[in-house]
Amino acid sequence: MQTTPKGFRLHLGIFGRRNVGKSSLLNALTHQPTSIVSETAGTTTDPVEKPMELLPIGPVLWIDTAGIDDEGALGELRIQKTKSVLDRTEIGIIVSTADAPISRFELDLIIAFRNRSVPVIYVLNKIDAAQPRPETIDELKSLNIPYVMTDALTGRGIIDLHKILLQAVPDDFLTPPPILVDLVPPKSMIILVVPVDKEAPKGRLILPQVQTIREILDAHLSCVVVQDTQLDDAIKRITPAPALVVTDSQAFAKVAEIVPQSIPLTSFSILYARQKADLKIMIEGARAIKNLKTGSRVLIAESCTHHPIEEDIGTIKIPKLLQKYVGGEIEFKHVRGHEFLTDDFNCELVIHCGACMWNRREMLSRIMYCQNANIPITNYGLAIAYTLGIFDRAIKPILDATS
Numbered sequence: 001m002q003t004t005p006k007g008f009r010l011h012l013g014i015f016g017r018r019n020v021g022k023s024s025l026l027n028a029l030t031h032q033p034t035s036i037v038s039e040t041a042g043t044t045t046d047p048v049e050k051p052m053e054l055l056p057i058g059p060v061l062w063i064d065t066a067g068i069d070d071e072g073a074l075g076e077l078r079i080q081k082t083k084s085v086l087d088r089t090e091i092g093i094i095v096s097t098a099d100a101p102i103s104r105f106e107l108d109l110i111i112a113f114r115n116r117s118v119p120v121i122y123v124l125n126k127i128d129a130a131q132p133r134p135e136t137i138d139e140l141k142s143l144n145i146p147y148v149m150t151d152a153l154t155g156r157g158i159i160d161l162h163k164i165l166l167q168a169v170p171d172d173f174l175t176p177p178p179i180l181v182d183l184v185p186p187k188s189m190i191i192l193v194v195p196v197d198k199e200a201p202k203g204r205l206i207l208p209q210v211q212t213i214r215e216i217l218d219a220h221l222s223c224v225v226v227q228d229t230q231l232d233d234a235i236k237r238i239t240p241a242p243a244l245v246v247t248d249s250q251a252f253a254k255v256a257e258i259v260p261q262s263i264p265l266t267s268f269s270i271l272y273a274r275q276k277a278d279l280k281i282m283i284e285g286a287r288a289i290k291n292l293k294t295g296s297r298v299l300i301a302e303s304c305t306h307h308p309i310e311e312d313i314g315t316i317k318i319p320k321l322l323q324k325y326v327g328g329e330i331e332f333k334h335v336r337g338h339e340f341l342t343d344d345f346n347c348e349l350v351i352h353c354g355a356c357m358w359n360r361r362e363m364l365s366r367i368m369y370c371q372n373a374n375i376p377i378t379n380y381g382l383a384i385a386y387t388l389g390i391f392d393r394a395i396k397p398i399l400d401a402t403s
Ligand SMILES: Nc1nc2c(ncn2[C@@H]2O[C@H](COP(=O)(O)OP(=O)(O)OP(=O)(O)O)[C@@H](O)[C@H]2O)c(=O)[nH]1
Pocket: 017, 018, 019, 020, 021, 022, 023, 024, 025, 036, 037, 038, 039, 040, 041, 042, 043, 044, 045, 065, 066, 067, 125, 126, 127, 128, 129, 150, 151, 152, 153, 154
């Protein structure tokens, strides 16, 4: 169970001011001393993550955070980390001491979650020490925010919190958007092209490939998995013709030449633009490539940190393709992990990896930041298809089935 990738877990973030009992609440929820508790304000400095099976929801990831009212230079850094947890949170749990009024800190959190359409639960903690003010209850009711009263030290109210959590689980966690099963007729045969090159991990497939195969099996469809070198042979042998070919974006140029125009073709990363992000916005983002020119600035963002290899897609291949398309030098900035837009690099386009390791919420937050800054955003597969001149063909299978 503990091996369920983080991106598949419902992210439950615990927020609030210092010393209100956030870590105590996490410990009560997980039935173990997961996070350090003390009476000193500012005990939790970095986000504490705890994966757990929470029935009947399934795999969840609890995230305890540093106080949102932290102070000083270090406190400011801790607040930034807390805010980055907010970007990936799918249900926001705001903790306050029961008798405290709703301050600007809690209100800012409520607004941030509402801007992201993320459900919020309010926890009035330390109910053993003081009762909530009637004004607070009235305010929560008028804001339409479900609340619960807890004593995190004895576990009182934790069952009520579980019940409210169940009601708040977002629909797209219970029924996530499909990867491809809705793009093909029942009983279809699909070809998956998986090049085993220097970038392929040793002895295994990567998450988007595994997840796609699993979805095909769940839907009782069939697939053939080949390297690009076996693709031509596979197409010739399969009759009737496959309903769809899905390729790793890195082999797009070669695969597009091999696959006849009559067979729909797309890439894993284009499918992921729908599953993990917002396809329409990412398509518009790819179209912004036509506005790039010599000297343009492009931010390339990857969710994971890895040592770039010789033919790395983010640092080598995509920059080469874009510069060839533009016919001149482009200025690139590469960010990894939770670092994203920064004031020192005003870019004209963001190109993001498929974000297979992240939950959809985090990508939607990134899209929101880009939209607020008026910067188009797309992903690797769409950008590659655009620069290769096969964009319309690559998005057609999804547009045909969904529009
Ligand atoms: N009486 C009472 N004390 C509590 C309760 N929950 C937490 N405490 C106490 O409040 C203090 C702070 O608890 P923490 O869980 O560390 O609070 P926190 O919000 O994580 O604090 P920071 O990490 O510093 O932001 C500790 O002394 C806890 O024992 C509660 O429900 N009732």
